[in-house]
Amino acid sequence: MSWIAKGIVNRTDHRLSMMLAVLSAGAALLLTLIVLFLIKESWPFLSSRWHSGSWFDWLQYQGWYPQENRFGMAPMLLASLAVTLGALIVALPVGLASAIYLQFYANPKVARTFRLLLTLLAGVPSVVFGLWGLTRIVPLIALWQPPGASLLAAILVLSLMVLPTIALTSAAALASVSGELLHGGIALGMRRKTQILHIMLPAARSNIFGGVLLATARALGETMAVLMVAGNVVQFPAGLFDPVRVLTANIALEMSYAMGDHRASLFASGLLLTAMVWLLSWGSYRVTRNGREAGQYG
Amino acid sequence: MVDRLFGWLMSGCAALVVSLLLWVLGDVLIEGVAHFSWSFLFTEPEDSGRSGGIAPILVSTLWILSIALVTALPLGLGVAVWLSEFAAGRRRFSDIARVTLDILAGVPSIVYGLFGNAFFSIYLGLGFSLLSGGLTLALMILPVFVRTCESGLRAVNDEWRRGALALGMARSAAIWHILLPAARPAIGAGLVLGIGRATAETAALVFTSGYVDRMPESPLDSGRALAVHIYDLSMNVTGGDSAAYASALVLVVLIVLLNTLAQSLLEDWFKRRVFVS
Missing domain, CATH: 1.10.3720.10 (MetI-like)
Incomplete structure (x- = not known):
């Protein structure tokens, strides 16, 4: 932990620095979670397209008919x-x-x-x-x-x-x-x-x-x-x-x-x-x- | 001659912008006042909002907003202080954090809504509730708030830090008594931005806090925010336009009021810190 304590002698300061570091790490984690969850939730769609070899179909025109499994975006x-x-x-x-x-x-x-x-x-x-x-x-x-x-x-x-x-x-x-x-x-x-x-x-x-x-x-x-x-x-x-x-x-x-x-x-x-x-x-x-x-x- | 024409052209464009903006604001004001009455604020909506008031919707809006602010403010201020005061030794990490925050600040609100629905409502099992809506908005305003506070803290002259060090002040005391009060305009600006974005948000709330227009009894109830109410009235309820305009008027006034209140509270709080303690 020397990098945190560098230049900090006071005990309260040390505690504050630790606390804020934990807080920042938590915030960073939450924000990473956003991207991870987006990927996780869209995974079934992405992987099924991948397996059926129709990965780029969403780019071509095939209409947006979700009920018929056609997702032309x-x-x-x-x-x-x-x-x-x-x-x-x-x-x-x-x-x-x-x-x-x-x-x-x-x-x-x-x-x-x-x-x-x-x-x-x-x-x-x-x-x-x-x-x-x-x-x-x-x-x-x-x-x-x-x-x-x-x-x-x-x-x-x-x-x-x-x-x-x-x-x-x-x-x-x-x-x-x-x-x-x-x-x-x-x-x-x-x-x-x-x-x-x-x-x-x-x-x-x-x-x-x-x-x-x-x-x-x-x-x-x-x-x-x-x-x-x-x-x-x-x-x-x-x-x-x-x-x-x-x-x-x-x-x-x-x-x-x-x-x-x-x-x-x-x-x-x-x-x-x-x-x-x-x-x-x-x-x-x-x-x-x-x-x-x-x-x-x- | 050419010069004068150019000047006229520029002034003409500015006049066009002003008149368009006055048209929008004037419409909201005139149409809104026509339907508005004090009982509009204190009664339940009737006939899917065509008549009656917006009392439960106001309560839900305030619930969502307070949950968002109570979560985002301490967290955001902590992260901002850490980034500007303690992360100096970790240049690389703090640079990455800054770029990430900037990107997240630009992510469309509807994407936050998707995340909120998947994470808060389903994964954590909070369902369609004021709590999941408020937490979603907290995440949405966090990046902007952190970045404004951080740049404000960074802009504080280093002399003040050295002065505090020379006086033998602990770093935490210097932050609390000198740096935060000195950065108060930036904190105020971040607060205003956050309140504005959270109060105005619609898309992210439709599938996190829901559509129900009953009076919420706890933060775990579903509730309809004012912005969602306006959307519903104008899109799904025929003949709801005048009530929608009145709600729009209330929403705009609410944002202005909250911003003024936040600014003056902040001013007050910091004044006491600087002069009394």
Whole structure:
């Protein structure tokens, strides 16, 4: 135990250090347990696919008919990706523009109110967005292209949900760029637009990108808001007005009555979601670290 | 000219965002107030929630939230203190712990729900209960809470640690009397994040704490959280929209209230630690 006692002479300190180490180990164990349980519960599904040689069938289209033992997850995976990508395409430019406004154009009082509103919105529960989307956005789309509950509705609601995150992280990224760069731009007589687009944005890009990846992870994992407005029909998303079902919504809808292989397949899709989020956090970690190493001038 | 156009474009986008956000909040406020009355808070739901109130649902929500916080706060604070103050000699292990926590912070809540269902409800035999729901949420908010507290503790100037050492303070005393109070904004932020996420959670609770809208008698009873109630009213109950909006209003106000309360309690507690003891 010498590594714990190193530099600790007091007895209470020693006890505290031991106690906290045990606590940390317990927490680490609990969190490992999450992954282990996901694997354990999805094992029947994974191994039976493996033995029957149909391991990659879930990627090919064979429909999602759990009763007939056909678990084609590909349409739902694609729907998840389409909804996430669409939400980012809508939210990124608007969020970035809001961050630029917040950082360079708004006077301090307006900026404070705007920031407060964004923080408040970031804390609004996803069911509330879902409820709002279901009673406002879906009827609006239905006027134009019935039935209304569609890929488009999910994209719009989700983009509204990730907007505050993107705006706030991008504003923080812009604020952390060294003032010298901006002063240099001003001294060279650049226009405001050039200063922002060609100096500040490139200098802050790695931190902005990190924030966007986090927002992507949030959008990918969002369940309730998407479930409430997307229509939940299992099919390949062919158009913006088609109802779709995403992976997370599928788990929420079927978990309450799923048994056997069906239940295991839901756990497998949970594992898939976790892996995707893991890739995203790894990407964001790499990007922000590279940005830091390259320095602000990179 | 181009410059002014660009400025207008940026301000226009910001105005668009503000008006959209005000539209959402305004809708919740207007529709919510229309159905809200004080008796809404204190009566049982009737006609599957179309009329009546949300009393048992509020009680279940508070049960779940307190179980989650009582579990996650001490555990999270302990882990954060260990990571920032005691793990210095184990660089590799603490780095792995940090990366793991970051990944877990991003795992979708529905995956926590799957785990909670398999582990708490079935493996530990707690069934669909407020206890398994609360414990699931505790696990869900733990990574975020640990990471915010830890970065707050890390940001405390090393001078303070050296000062405490020079005064001959025990490390535990330095942590209790100096470092934790100094890191209080970060602890507060972690608390706010945790309360926000736990109160807003729906997906993870549907198959851990269940759907029953009766008044819970013990933590082992099943109970319906407010967020689940809103989901049920808007998706499964035709004509439940106005009650759903009123519940949404209560939920948003509840989150704001709890956050203010938590912040002021924290402030209070630490003030006493710094100035009296």
